[in-house]
Amino acid sequence: MPTPVNDTTNARELAAGVHVDEIVTVESGPQLADVLREATVNNHSVIPFGGRRSLATGNPAGPAKFGLDLTGLSGILSYEPADLTLSVRAGTTLAEIQKTLGESGQELPIDVPFPEVTTVGGLAATGFAGPRRLRSGSLRDLLIGCEFVRGDGLLAKAGGMVVKNVSGFEIPRFLHGSWGALAVLISVNLKVTPLARADGTLHARFDGLDTAIQAVHRLIAEEPSIEACVVTSDPHGVLVAARAVGRPGAVAASLDSFAQRLGSEIARLEAEQSRAFWQDLVNRHAEDDSKIVLAIGARPRDVGSLATRIGDITAGHDATIQVSTGLGSLRIVIPANGEDLATGIAALATADGASYVLESASPALRLSLPTWGTEPEGIEVMRSVKREFDPGGILNPGRLPL
Structure with a gap:
C-alpha cells in the first residue's frame, strides 16, 4: 500500500x-x-x-x-x-x-x-x-x-x-x-x-419566461448554426443568450439572423467578451454550493411548460431558473433556506415525468429529498453492472443508489 x-x-x-x-x-x-x-x-x-x-x-x-x-x-x-x-x-x-x-x-x-x-x-x-x-x-x-x-x-x-x-x-x-x-x-x-476563428453572442430581453422559451424554440428550429442558447430568469428579468462560433463572416451573419428572429436585441458580445460570458455562466454551476441547486431533465417539447410552472411557484423568491430548451434541461438555484420550495419543485418535476438531481443542498435536505430523484426503470441492471465492475462495492459507496 x-x-x-x-x-x-x-x-x-x-x-x-x-x-x-x-x-x-x-x-x-x-x-x-x-x-x-x-x-x-x-x-x-x-x-x-x-x-x-x-x-x-x-x-x-x-x-x-x-x-x-x-x-x-x-x-x-x-x-x-x-x-x-x-x-x-x-x-x-x-x-x-x-x-x-x-x-x-x-x-x-x-x-x-x-x-x-x-x-x-x-x-x-x-x-x-x-x-x-x-x-x-x-x-x-x-x-x-x-x-x-x-x-x-x-x-x-x-x-x-x-x-x-x-x-x-x-x-x-x-x-x-x-x-x-x-x-x-x-x-x-x-x-x-x-x-473556432470567431465567437459571438447575442443578448435579448423578454417580458416573461414563457414568451422567451417560445421564441427560443423557434430560433433553434430555424437556425442550424446556433452553438448554444440559454434562457435565464431571475429577479432582474428574463434574458436570452444565443451563441455562434465559426468563421467571422458566418458568425456575424448568424447574430444578425438571431436578432431578427428574436426581435429584442439588447447587446452583442464578440471574441473574448463572448467567451468570457459563457465561461462565467458555467463557472456559476460550480459556485452555487452554498445554495440549493436542482438540475432537471425533461423532454425538450415539455421543458417550456415545466419551466413556466416552476417560475410560478418560485415567484417572489430569490430564485434563478436557467433553461436550455434544445437540451431539455433546467437548472434551479434557490436560497439555502428554501427546503420546502425545493421539495415542491422536485415533486412537480417528478409528476411531469421529468428527472432531477439535487446538485447542492444541506445534509438535512439530502436525507429527506432523494438526491437522484425516483429510481429509474432498469435500476437492477445498473446494480448488476456495479457488482460486475466493483464486486466489493468499495468505490464511492452509497453515493449512487446502486
Missing part, C-alpha cells in the same frame, strides 16, 4: 460532509490497481478525487478508508494534430489540455467550469455538459478510448486512438457519468476539433 500523504484532520475532509481516514496520492496505473485490489480484499471503501469540484454531489455517505488523489496522474501522453486525436492522463486539467490544443489551432468544444482545477477524469466521471452540448456535444461524444482500473483492481483498456473505432463494447462512453462508482480512469483518448 502506498504511503498516505496529507494525513491531517483538515486534509481528511475532502469536501463538506465527505471524510476519509487517509489520503493516498496515485501516480501510475499499476499503483492504482494495487491500491484497489488491496482495498477490495480488506473491504476498505475508497473515494477517488481530482479537482474536488463535485465531491459534495450525491447521497450522503459515511467516512471512507481512503481518498485517492489522482492529480498525480497528469500530463499529455500523445497528441497528433493531423489526426485530430489526443491521449491524456485523467488528472490533467482542462486548462492545460486547451492550451496544448490551442497552440495547434484546435480545441475540445466543451464547456468546463473552472478549467484551471477541473480535471478531464473528473469531467468524464461526473458527465458534466454545458450549453455547447446543443451543437458540439459533450465530452462523451469526444471519447474514443480509455485506460481504467475496476473496483477489484483489474487494469484494462478500451477503445483506441482512431476516430472511427467500432471494435468491442463502448466502455469509454459507458464510464462517462458513472461518478467513479464503477472504475477509476487512468487516461482518456479524445478526438479534437479545429478552433
Whole structure:
C-alpha cells in the first residue's frame, strides 16, 4: 500500500460532509490497481478525487478508508494534430489540455467550469455538459478510448486512438457519468476539433419566461448554426443568450439572423467578451454550493411548460431558473433556506415525468429529498453492472443508489 500523504484532520475532509481516514496520492496505473485490489480484499471503501469540484454531489455517505488523489496522474501522453486525436492522463486539467490544443489551432468544444482545477477524469466521471452540448456535444461524444482500473483492481483498456473505432463494447462512453462508482480512469483518448476563428453572442430581453422559451424554440428550429442558447430568469428579468462560433463572416451573419428572429436585441458580445460570458455562466454551476441547486431533465417539447410552472411557484423568491430548451434541461438555484420550495419543485418535476438531481443542498435536505430523484426503470441492471465492475462495492459507496 502506498504511503498516505496529507494525513491531517483538515486534509481528511475532502469536501463538506465527505471524510476519509487517509489520503493516498496515485501516480501510475499499476499503483492504482494495487491500491484497489488491496482495498477490495480488506473491504476498505475508497473515494477517488481530482479537482474536488463535485465531491459534495450525491447521497450522503459515511467516512471512507481512503481518498485517492489522482492529480498525480497528469500530463499529455500523445497528441497528433493531423489526426485530430489526443491521449491524456485523467488528472490533467482542462486548462492545460486547451492550451496544448490551442497552440495547434484546435480545441475540445466543451464547456468546463473552472478549467484551471477541473480535471478531464473528473469531467468524464461526473458527465458534466454545458450549453455547447446543443451543437458540439459533450465530452462523451469526444471519447474514443480509455485506460481504467475496476473496483477489484483489474487494469484494462478500451477503445483506441482512431476516430472511427467500432471494435468491442463502448466502455469509454459507458464510464462517462458513472461518478467513479464503477472504475477509476487512468487516461482518456479524445478526438479534437479545429478552433473556432470567431465567437459571438447575442443578448435579448423578454417580458416573461414563457414568451422567451417560445421564441427560443423557434430560433433553434430555424437556425442550424446556433452553438448554444440559454434562457435565464431571475429577479432582474428574463434574458436570452444565443451563441455562434465559426468563421467571422458566418458568425456575424448568424447574430444578425438571431436578432431578427428574436426581435429584442439588447447587446452583442464578440471574441473574448463572448467567451468570457459563457465561461462565467458555467463557472456559476460550480459556485452555487452554498445554495440549493436542482438540475432537471425533461423532454425538450415539455421543458417550456415545466419551466413556466416552476417560475410560478418560485415567484417572489430569490430564485434563478436557467433553461436550455434544445437540451431539455433546467437548472434551479434557490436560497439555502428554501427546503420546502425545493421539495415542491422536485415533486412537480417528478409528476411531469421529468428527472432531477439535487446538485447542492444541506445534509438535512439530502436525507429527506432523494438526491437522484425516483429510481429509474432498469435500476437492477445498473446494480448488476456495479457488482460486475466493483464486486466489493468499495468505490464511492452509497453515493449512487446502486
